[in-house]
Amino acid sequence: MSNPIAPDRSTVPAPVPSPGRRGGRLRTASLRRRVTVAVWLLLAIMVAVLALATAIALSARLDTQLRQRLQDRAEIGAALVGQVSDRELVDQIEGDGVSVVLVTASGAQYSKGPLAGASTGTRTATAQPPGPRGPAAAPGPADPVVVQGDLYRIDTRLSDGARLTLIASAADVRRTIAQVEVVLVVGGLLVLLAAAAVLGPLVGRALRPLAEMTETARSITAGDRGRRLRPTRPETELGRTAVAFDAMLDAVEGAETQARSAEDRLRTFLSDAAHELRTPLAGARAATEQVLRSDLPREERERRLVTAIRENDRAARLVDDMLTMARIDQGLELRPTEADLTALAERAVAIRTLSAPDARLRVDGDPVPVRVEPDRIVQIVTNLLDNALRAGGPTTGVRLTTRIRDGWAELEVIDDGPGIPAADAARVFDRLVRLDAARSRTEATGPDKGFGLGLPIARGIARAHGGDLVCVPKPTGSGATFLLTLPAV
Template identity: 50%
Template sequence: MLVTLVAVSEVVLRSRLENQLRQRLVDRAVVADALVDRLSGRDLSRRLSGDGVSVALTTASGKTYAEGPPPPGSRPTASPPAARPSPVAGVAATTQDVTRRGSELVIRHTLTDGSALVLSVDTRDTAATLRQVRLVLWLAAALVLLVAAVAVPLVVSRAIAPLRTFTDVARSIGHGDRDRRLRPRQPGTELGRTAVAFDAMLDDVVGAERRALDSEDRLRAFLSDVAHELRTPLTGIQASGELLLREDPPRTEREATLLALLRESGRATRLVEDMLLMARIDEGLQLEPRPVALRPLAEQVVQDALARHPAARLEVSGDDVEVRGDPDRLTQVLGNLVDNALHAGAGTVSVTVRADAPDDVVVDVDDDGSGVPAEDRERIFERLVRLDDARSRHAGGAGLGLPIARGIVRAHGGELVCQDAPVGGARFRVTLSHLLPNLEP
């Protein structure tokens, strides 16, 4: 770029200076045409000379006058060269009439009185000026290159310093420092916005990694708990089978053993079915939605619970509202919640159905039991988690009822949470959306 700049500057300057010299000769020829009738030959020659212009004037009577610096060769004469036709008198001179002779620019012009005028100017001064300009340009180019060689590495090093920070942070994170971040001081710049986006990406990646590790830990714990839960019924089944094979117990004892075997196999079957249902919930539970009247559904759940627990006090109240959902799955949810309250030792369980917001329906299952501590209200929805007062595997189940109930509710686009009940126990609140208009019976 610097070489091109020097070359173009020299060409442009040379053309400019030479055009100025040509125009100077033409202007002197025009002045001569205007003054030829007013001044004598000597005075006209003196008037035209100056600024490096040499004049040779031959009058019509044959007198010759010369003014100005002598040309580098012989002094030009007024007689034109044989190869060039004489100019026509009275025709204005133009730059096309200027010719080059060695280092000179020469114009030959015939004045209106027939005098022959030769004007010349030496271009050696122009060439010297061009050499000086060329030298200055090359020195300036060399200085620019030197400054660039020193300054550019410093500027670039300072400019890419944030990139080195990027590299250091990336390496630190790769070596295990997952909390390392860029945190740019100037987030409004291009690199600052890039750093902010990089930090956000790191937060997402680290969060995903932690969730994956937590999920892996939960999976290991889940498999361990499942194995532990299955071991008890399988051990009972094996013991009952071995007893029947080794001995020939009396009929009464044999029937009791077979009953225990069936009971343990049923527990194992329910546990496997619950785990399969949890797997389907994780993959996306397939529902068969249709309009469902919640209060009649709750009354049926309560009737079924009373058949299993005749001494329990169960009641249903609230509005006749409908939602769009899978009636079998919603029955399973309410059944799990009512059974959970009864297994927790509640004396009274009430189910309340009401319209909450324009598009929401709320079902509250309240009991007067011991309640659920605040720190355990989310933990009870984890798989295979049972509180200490419900650790009996016979009465407390495998700890999958509440996770299954929440999974089914969320598959319906709703939510299941645990709260304090007004009567002092626990309240499990089911919130469902897509409220349908009440249907007349």
């Protein structure tokens, strides 16, 4: 019997790679082995090319010298005709590996040298004028030298009608080239064997900084978060890698610190929020229990129920503020339109005048065009006015001034309340923070008491618009000043 809750594996989607991870898998073959093999192969190719080039160049050089030697002896023989006897001519030309055969016009033959018998039955080449002298002479179409196996032969018709044949063997040249090739091959193999034995340690020494990086990474993983590579030469390849490695570690350590700080702030925020919610909920519960358990007069019962409703409203406002802060942290979505900052300030003042008719609220300034979401800006100004009224009382005087300065639209809110100490000018924007005793949790039971979220919300909305909200430090007792800046159109 099949399991009714077992999933159908034919319909289970394949796992999708995480969008945060890009690229394929890193190839982790041994870098030391790869570099060693690559260098050894390059060295082997260079040795082979050098040996081949040496053998070819030596063979061409020796061949050219042998041909040139025959041509030089032929020229000497032509120059000696008529000056010496035929026998003396043969004796002077023979030698240095060259054998001579001289056939006179009358048919007499004179020969000398070990290769003189090789001239019998061979083909005679047409005599040609001698070509360029020297090592650079190369055989070509006009070359009088005839090659028959290892024998190099040249036939010359002398001026007296005699035929001079010169013969030389290239066997010694071949043996010399073969010996050189053997020496090159053996020497190349010995060089490659020595390179194979030396390259490994040399490459390992060159890659030692990578081992230090690995050791540093392992020590950091083990808990030594402050350890860094700090390269002595950051302009080199390994230096740039080490600098990037240190920068990555700094970023990771900073992100870890921020994450821990955010976690601590979240825990503190949740603890404070729970404490704030406990007060209105306890008040609403106490009022409701008194109505249920006691036979109170109508007026007293209605008063208790109104208290329960007010405490419930306080809890609802706190929840709304917390949701607003959550939206700001996630990235507040805005629908900006062109508006007048002065008109938006007047709109917020009109709203607060209804709830605080005795307050002295005034707006000064010319029209300041901005591109914002109007309701959010009104919410900022309203929070600032509420903060001023809570601190200074229902008759507080508040002056709002708008202007454009250096391409920024500014709204300055100044009240005549007790002010904010300079040391607390930045702390007032922390969540659930209230500075004076009137805002303490022990007395935050009235409907006009705040939760310490108004200013953080106002700053978050301002920064979501690309601006900012700051508290301008002033002497204590001279009132509080808040400055809202927004990009001007």
